[in-house]
Amino acid sequence: MDAYAADIEKVLVSAEEIQAKLAQMGEQITKDYTGKSLLLVGVLKGAFVVMADLSRQIGLPLEFDFMAVSSYGAATKTSGVVRILKDLDHDLKDRDVLIVEDIIDSGLTLKYLLKSLAGRKPASLEVAALLRKKGIQQVELDLRYVGFDIPNEFVVGYGLDFAERYRNLPYVGTLKPQAYEGL
Ligand code: IMP
Ligand code: MG
Numbered sequence: 001m002d003a004y005a006a007d008i009e010k011v012l013v014s015a016e017e018i019q020a021k022l023a024q025m026g027e028q029i030t031k032d033y034t035g036k037s038l039l040l041v042g043v044l045k046g047a048f049v050v051m052a053d054l055s056r057q058i059g060l061p062l063e064f065d066f067m068a069v070s071s072y073g074a075a076t077k078t079s080g081v082v083r084i085l086k087d088l089d090h091d092l093k094d095r096d097v098l099i100v101e102d103i104i105d106s107g108l109t110l111k112y113l114l115k116s117l118a119g120r121k122p123a124s125l126e127v128a129a130l131l132r133k134k135g136i137q138q139v140e141l142d143l144r145y146v147g148f149d150i151p152n153e154f155v156v157g158y159g160l161d162f163a164e165r166y167r168n169l170p171y172v173g174t175l176k177p178q179a180y181e182g183l
Contacts, residue, residue: 026057
């Protein structure tokens with residue numbers, strides 16, 4: 001963690017704020033799905049951290065699955081092109097499915113996923129996202145659970161990377177300009 005500290009400009013959401021929010025979100029999900037079992041679908045790679053912490057705040061039988069899609073490379077702008085790199089192992093038919101996302105930026109990735117997964121006839125399909133960027137939301141999305149609305153800046157930490165680094169930071173923050181230049 002210390003290895004990254006010098007690269008961080010400011011902390012936008014602290015580790016404590018994240019954990020408190022996930023506890024709340026988990027409690028709400030537990031209530032909303034009482035008596036059901038849930039299939040959590042994580043969007044790799046960024047969602048693996050929120051998936052691990054959120055799932056442990058949900059008091060229901062859970063199954064896990066992961067999907068990998070391409071959106072960002074090392075670049076910090078969305079391409080609008082979404083490609084499935086790894087599909088789900090589970091059949092979604094008649095399942096209660098909750099997509100877990102790290103961040104909604106343009107919403108293009110999620111829009112594509114929702115459309116694709118809805119076609120597999122789940123009993124229900126909802127989204128839990130830790131972060132949502134304010135401002136340039138390009139598509140209208142119905143997000144059931146949202147942790148924090150943040151400014152439209154590029155952020156790292158808590159699963160989010162720049163060039164595959166910083167995912168293991170326990171908080172969400174912005175990078176100093178020189179951190180981009182070093183890579
Ligand atoms: P969208 O399709 O524009 O909503 O972007 C979706 C994906 O881009 C997210 O799931 C992240 O993996 C990545 N992404 C978007 N904004 C950021 C950011 O600020 N930092 C790191 N990754 C991001
Ligand atoms: Mg992602």
